[in-house]
Amino acid sequence: MAQKKSFSGRGMGIDLGTANTLVYVKGEGIVLNEPSVVAVNAVDGEVVSVGRDAKRTIGRTPSHIVALRPMRDGVIADFDMAERMLAYFVRKVAGTRRFNRPTVVICVPSGITGVERRAVVEAAMGAGARQVHLIEEPMAAAIGAGLPVNEPTGSMVVDIGGGTTEVAVVSMGGVVAARSVRTAGDAIDAAIVSHVKREHCLLIGERTAEELKATIGSASPVGYWSDELRRLDREIERDSAAEAGAGSAGEDAVRVRLDDTDTDAGTGTDSGSDGGIEGITQSLLPPDRCRIRGRDQVSGLPKTLDIGADELRQAIAEPVDAIVHAVRHTLDTCPPELAGDIMERGVVLTGGGALLRGLDVRLRQELDVPVLVAAEPLHCVAVGAGKCVEEYGTYRPVLEAQPHRLAAARLG
Ligand SMILES: Nc1ncnc2c1ncn2[C@@H]1O[C@H](COP(=O)(O)OP(=O)(O)OP(=O)(O)O)[C@@H](O)[C@H]1O
Numbered sequence: 522m523a524q525k526k527s528f529s530g531r532g533m534g535i536d537l538g539t540a541n542t543l544v545y546v547k548g549e550g551i552v553l554n555e556p557s558v559v560a561v562n563a564v565d566g567e568v569v570s571v572g573r574d575a576k577r578t579i580g581r582t583p584s585h586i587v588a589l590r591p592m593r594d595g596v597i598a599d600f601d602m603a604e605r606m607l608a609y610f611v612r613k614v615a616g617t618r619r620f621n622r623p624t625v626v627i628c629v630p631s632g633i634t635g636v637e638r639r640a641v642v643e644a645a646m647g648a649g650a651r652q653v654h655l656i657e658e659p660m661a662a663a664i665g666a667g668l669p670v671n672e673p674t675g676s677m678v679v680d681i682g683g684g685t686t687e688v689a690v691v692s693m694g695g696v697v698a699a700r701s702v703r704t705a706g707d708a709i710d711a712a713i714v715s716h717v718k719r720e721h722c723l724l725i726g727e728r729t730a731e732e733l734k735a736t737i738g739s740a741s742p743v744g745y746w747s748d749e750l751r752r753l754d755r756e757i758e759r760d761s762a763a764e765a766g767a768g769s770a771g772e773d774a775v776r777v778r779l780d781d782t783d784t785d786a787g788t789g790t791d792s793g794s795d796g797g798i799e800g801i802t803q804s805l806l807p808p809d810r811c812r813i814r815g816r817d818q819v820s821g822l823p824k825t826l827d828i829g830a831d832e833l834r835q836a837i838a839e840p841v842d843a844i845v846h847a848v849r850h851t852l853d854t855c856p857p858e859l860a861g862d863i864m865e866r867g868v869v870l871t872g873g874g875a876l877l878r879g880l881d882v883r884l885r886q887e888l889d890v891p892v893l894v895a896a897e898p899l900h901c902v903a904v905g906a907g908k909c910v911e912e913y914g915t916y917r918p919v920l921e922a923q924p925h926r927l928a929a930a931r932l933g
C-alpha cells in the first residue's frame with residue numbers, strides 16, 4: 522500500500538494555510554513561508570504573481586489585476602488557483618534542489634469533508650507530488666509544538682489560524698476529541714472592519730484591520746501588559762519628567778508609523794479605501810491606541826480615527842468568545858482521564874491567532890486550566906508535517922490513523 526512506503530529521498534511537509542503557506546523540506550527545515558495569495562490578470566486569467574510578491578502588489582495594481590486568496594475558511598475556495606499556487610510553491614522549492622515528484626505530507630483542517638479532502642490531494646498531485654499523505658492540522662500542530670502525541674496521555678492543542686480554529690485532544694497517535702470552527706484570525710479582522718464602519722462610518726480594509734489587531738488587539742485586559750511593566754513604565758516616566766523639568770513629558774504623543782498603505786488581502790472589495798495605521802504611545806510601552814486611516818462612508822473622503830485597545834477588545838469580543846467556547850466544548854466532551862491529563866499538563870496554543878495578546882490569560886481564567894503559547898506558533902503545523910517526513914518510523918502510526926484512504930486509493 523502506498524502509505525506503507527518509507528520516505529526515501531526528499532519529502533516535503535506542507536502547511537497549506539488560509540493566510541500563509543509554509544513548506545518544510547526533509548533535512549533542511551522550513552524553506553518557504555509566504556502569504557497564500559495569487560494575483561491574476563482578470564482579462565486573460567494569467568497568474569501575475571504568487572505569495573509575497575502577490576500580497577505586495579495588492580492595491581497597487583491596475584484594476585484588471587485581482588489579488589485572490591484561494592483558501593478561505595481553511596479550505597480550498599478556488600480550486601484552480603489553489604492548485605496553481607501550490608504548484609508554484611512546490612516548483613520554487615524543488616527547483617534548486619532537483620526534486621523529482623516528491624512525497625508530500627500536507628495538512629488539512631480536521632473538519633473538512635471528503636470532497637474537500639479530494640480537492641487538497643488533487644491540488645498536491647497536480648502540483649507534482651508523487652505520493653500524498655494528509656494529516657489533520659491539529660495533529661501536525663501538536664507534533665510541531667513538541668507534544669508527546671504517541672504517549673498514552675492526553676495533550677490538548679488549539680491551533681488558531683486565519684480561517685479555522687482547530688481544537689483537539691491527542692493521545693496514542695490519534696485524535697481523541699476534536700472541534701473545528703470556522704472562526705479565527707479572518708473573522709477577528711472582519712469584526713474590526715464592521716465595528717469601525719458601524720460605529721465610526723469609516724471604511725477600512727482587511728489589512729488595516731489585521732495590523733490594528735496585531736498592534737493593539739487583545740482578548741483580555743489583564744494580559745495586555747503586565748502590571749509590573751506598567752509600574753516600571755510609570756517610574757521611567759516620572760524620572761524623565763523630573764529630569765526634564767515640569768511640563769513637556771507626555772504632552773506630545775510619540776507616533777510609531779507602521780504602514781502607509783491599506784490594501785485588502787482577501788477580496789479586493791474595498792480597495793478604494795485609503796488606509797494604514799499609526800500606533801500612538803506616550804511612553805516606552807507598545808502603543809495602546811492607534812490612528813487609523815480610511816475613507817469616510819458618507820463623504821467618501823479620507824479620514825483618520827484614533828482607536829484604543831479597550832474599544833478594539835469589545836469589537837472583537839464575538840469571534841474571541843466563539844474561540845473560547847470551542848475550547849470549552851472540547852474540554853467538556855473529553856473523556857475524564859484525558860481531561861485530568863489536560864488539567865495537569867495544560868493547553869498549548871499554536872497558529873498566528875495564538876499571538877493575540879491576553880488570549881492565554883483569558884482561556885486560563887475561563888477554563889481554569891494552564892495555557893501555554895507554543896514557541897513559534899506560526900511554524901508549528903509545518904514543523905509537525907516536516908517531522909512526519911523526517912521521522913517517518915516514529916510518526917507512521919499517526920499518518921496511518923489519518924483519514925488518508927482517498928490518497929491511498931488514488932495512488933493505487
Ligand atoms: N500578533 C498577532 N496577533 C494576532 N493575530 C495575529 C498576529 N500575527 C498573526 N496573526 C494572525 O494569524 C493568522 C494567520 O495564522 P496562520 O498562519 O497560523 O494561519 P493559517 O495556517 O494560514 O490559517 P488556517 O490554519 O486557518 O488555514 C492571521 O489571521 C493573522 O492575522
Ligand SMILES: [Mg+2]
Nearest residue numbers: 538682872902
Ligand atoms: Mg494553519
